[in-house]
Amino acid sequence: MLEIRDIAKTYPTAQGPLAVLRGVSLDLAGGTSLALTGESGSGKSTLLHLAAGLEKADSGHIAIDGAPVTGLDDAGRARLRRETVGIVFQQFNLIPSLDVGRNLAFQARLAGRADPDWQAVLAERLGLAPLLARYPEQLSGGQQQRVAIGRALAARPRLILADEPTGNLDEATGDAVLDLLLALVAESGAALLMVTHSARLAARLDARAHLHAGRIGAEPVA
Template sequence: MTEQIVQLQGITKEFIDGGVSHRVLDRLDLLLTQGDTIALTGASGSGKSTLLNLIAGFERPDAGSLSLLSEITTSWSDNLWSHFRRVSLGVVFQQFNLLTPLNVEDNIAFPLRLNGLDWNSWCDHLVDSLGLRPLLKRHVETLSGGQQQRVAIARALAHKPRLLLADEPTGNLDQLASLEVMKLLCELAAEQDTSIIMVTHSMECAQFMQRRWHLNNGQIHE
């Protein structure tokens, strides 16, 4: 039986702005199973990034239940959330969020060290597939946007996460670089059967995912 990676049931999230309540997620249900790859689209402000933040545990829902790796997270402590993020979650940000004091190799190795792991053959495979071998000793601030995004992908996948969350991962790249990065991201994730939820405004990037979800009025439409 295929494992459930993410399950949301009746998830509601509201924000107060100027004394007015805005419900961005409205009793939302969704299910993501092992190996699923999802493109999440929707208008600006529709709640796409909020949904990713809820799944990552950076925010909490106002109502409903969230299960990760078949475990209900309602009673998770901060330590359990930290363990999930450290061991089972990879994140790729639009702004890269690399550790600028470190070189490329140390950025990629960072999640490994958090888990007490050493550099291994999978890391070598990531580096070679993403064309990063000549850049390993370079400091990340000296790299182009496309190169930095490749480093971010390698870092997110280095510890073989069960789930990858990507928020506009190609938003700062030109079209050619975007498509190249998407192809590599999908190929590498597929090798480890990693599930992906990717927020994107690009229909071309969305085509790389198996399924497409659209968030509108607090609900997912496939």
């Protein structure tokens, strides 16, 4: 489902070029999950952004479901995110003028896959059913995170990219959210790539990859 080959990414800084990724490669099959771990600044979020087409790599190759991501123009990358990839950011990125119900449905509507029954299931399983008429400013951080997760799942994406999706949730809710993510992977054949600092949560996924100094290494999760 996801193929990453020899990806490199460097950013300019006042002190000179900063190499964030230095030839990273990994594979993720449909119906499986991978925890991406590593210290802060090791390039985990950058790798997710490249896989989602939010940024361009300096070199290397990324493909999703056999279709190349590297080389796509802006419109092609936007279509990829709309139709194939579900993204859960560390920042919630909810639309303040839409209530919870419409935020949940937003990406699915863009993809032409609006399904009120599936949306109702997500709302119930994420504990959002009583909150559908509220607006983002009326929600706690944890509630906003659950809306963001539901929005990503509502379009039934083939690839889910999640950047610390349970970081703003208590342990019980975080476990329930991960249960839902893993259930979608099992039920739909989607693939899940999840950045996490939690060894406990990482251990629940099918495999782990550890980023250190811009490279994939064999270090275990701390």
